[in-house]
Amino acid sequence: MAGSNPNAKPMNLTLKVWRQKNRNTQGGIVDYQVKDISPDMSFLEMLDVLNEDLLRKGEEPVAFDHDCREGICGSCNLFINGRAHGPEAGTTTCQLHMRKFSDGDTITIEPWRAAAFPVNKDLSVDRSAFDRIIQAGGYVSVNTGGTPDANEIPIPKEIADRAFEAATCIGCGACVASCKNASAMLFVSAKVSQLALLPQGHVERKTRVENMVAQMDKEGFGACTNIGSCAAECPVGISLENIAILNHEFLAAKATSNNLA
């Protein structure tokens, strides 16, 4: 392999993988052995090796979500050895490398757990609750027309930077998976503060936070107790400051919006 370390010794690992046929059946942990895993492989490539092995044996491959494999889409959600996206801070599962493990290790791999994230199959969970929260208000309405000038709306650099930081949320759900309360507040707060900071977001500022929080509650996510597991496990480092902004935006909207219902 190009760029690989010639001294890196291939590893043999024991995997304890959550297997579950579908939403309505009980799942359980199944043990597998994988051999000759290169330390340069990503975690998902290691699972590809396992699946090829299973296919050769005529067994059902392990279902897991993935798409971009470069840390930007937020699909690759695995709970690895008791941590969302594994032991490495600031990484998605697809960016986690096997060199973080050692020959002979046992690795437990489970799906995200939360009442609002039902398991579809094996390690693949249904995160459409996040989509419905975004649909409830995580957008700005823009009238069509001529192309606006790029610098028409002045935004101070500091504000633009903070909004951009919040915008880096990839919607992976590690925050929910790690939280003792299965709270989605970090995810919701990232979108709410991103759009509250920017002038484009001000039109729907109050209805946005009211509707997104209402949808978040409806989906059955828990209430934040400021434990901080979410921010510690977030692969892009969304900070708890956003949750304070969300709380503040919510209170201000409830106190001053024209919505009486």
Added chain:
Amino acid sequence: MSWISKTFSSSIGRKIIMAVTGLFLCSFLVVHLVGNLQLFKADNGVAFNAYSEFMGHNPLIRALEIVLVLGFGFHIYEGLALAAKNRAARGGQGYVSDHIEQNSSWHSRSMAMLGSIVLFFLVVHLYNFFGSLRFTDVPRDANGNEDAYTLVLEAFKNPLYVVLYVVAQFALLYHLLHGFSSAFQTLGLTHRKYTPAIKLVGYAFSIIVCAAFAAMPVYFYFFK
């Protein structure tokens, strides 16, 4: 539902009730502590009994007592109800391997358990002193005040009470080590200039208040 009840039945609204009542209870702790420090006065309870008599009969204090009961009531009810809701949100199937201790502190995850210990203590504590003073005829001291001091003296001859009171203060300590600054976060009051100071004040507050309360039963048991 009106917008007000909708606000305070939402997850954030309920958290705001927790934070406001929690900080209100912190202010109660200050008042309660300052009054009780008179137990350490070497006057065999003269000042403490006068204070206790005042607290028991002043109409303004009696009115505030109702606010205090409501504060505790909402805090306890919402605290336990939110804990149950949060457990349900986690879903039935837990993780086979969970290393949550690597990303958060023990006491921040144990607020309901720590609060429940404080609640148990609260019931015993009300029975020990408040119940006797309010609902029975307590002997009076030389100044004609109800002799609350002797009640304290007698109660803390019992080592079981001493242990319970000290353990409860440890529970309260850890409850507040997380709770004090957490309440500011809940209310959206964070700022890179002030949040470090709020954390520091929270730690100092928790340690000083709980240590001073815990010192009372220990002092009476060993030195009186």
